[in-house]
Amino acid sequence: MRLLRRTTVRQQPPRNDEEKKRAKLIRKATVQDVKQIQKLVNYYAKREKMLPRSLNELYENIRDFFIYAEGRKVYGCCALHVDWEDLSEIKSLAVARSKSGKGIGKKLVAKCLKEAGSLKVKKVFALTYIPEFFGQFGFHIIDRKELPHKIWSECIKCMYFPGCKEIAMMREI
Numbered sequence: 296m297r298l299l300r301r302t303t304v305r306q307q308p309p310r311n312d313e314e315k316k317r318a319k320l321i322r323k324a325t326v327q328d329v330k331q332i333q334k335l336v337n338y339y340a341k342r343e344k345m346l347p348r349s350l351n352e353l354y355e356n357i358r359d360f361f362i363y364a365e366g367r368k369v370y371g372c373c374a375l376h377v378d379w380e381d382l383s384e385i386k387s388l389a390v391a392r393s394k395s396g397k398g399i400g401k402k403l404v405a406k407c408l409k410e411a412g413s414l415k416v417k418k419v420f421a422l423t424y425i426p427e428f429f430g431q432f433g434f435h436i437i438d439r440k441e442l443p444h445k446i447w448s449e450c451i452k453c454m455y456f457p458g459c460k461e462i463a464m465m466r467e468i
């Protein structure tokens with residue numbers, strides 16, 4: 296597997312008015328956002344770009360989520376889930392196609408990484424089909440076997456187990 300460039304994207308100050316406006320539209324999710332988050336995630340899940348999420352799962356983990364919203368309309372989401380003392384995971388990253396390429400995905404990931412830092416979790420991993428995207432943040436590819444058994448309890452419930460093609464990536468905070 297080819298090596299990814301190891302550059303770290305820090306949370307950059309917004310460069311222009313548009314970016315400033317967009318950065319302000321990222322906030323923690325509330326239960327009122329759950330149905331839209333599910334719609335967004337499951338749109339891509341149907342296209343096999345990410346895993347689907349049930350409403351139950353989303354309500355139970357709503358505190359994990361950051362969203363990008365204009366008014367009440369949710370266009371982007373990303374979650375940071377704490378797994379253990381030194382390990383957390385970035386999950387359910389999605390940006391609506393109508394808003395893609397505007398830096399929203401990057402900002403959502405940066406928010407999650409910042410939160411990992413404030414929670415003092417030392418490592419963040421992601422299971423992803425787009426390693427190039429995570430490579431921009433200094434994530435590097437690891438062997439899935441390096442992940443603790445606890446992670447597999449979710450994997451075995453997944454419809455793609457054991458043939459999943461997601462790539463495991465890790466980054467230190």
Ligand SMILES: CC(C)(COP(=O)(O)OP(=O)(O)OC[C@H]1O[C@@H](n2cnc3c(N)ncnc32)[C@H](O)[C@@H]1OP(=O)(O)O)[C@@H](O)C(=O)NCCC(=O)NCCS
Nearest residue numbers: 339344388389390395396397398399400401423425427428
């Ligand atoms: C991946 C995704 C979240 C990116 O969101 P976005 O808001 O369009 O991304 P950004 O505008 O912040 O992109 C920032 C950078 O990432 C790159 N990038 C975007 N999508 C990418 C992809 N699918 N693969 C590799 N790089 C990608 C862009 O080229 C851009 O690079 P640049 O800053 O050098 O120009 C969005 O395309 C999406 O929801 N995809 C479908 C779901 C998915 O794949 N989720 C990830 C599951 S782990």
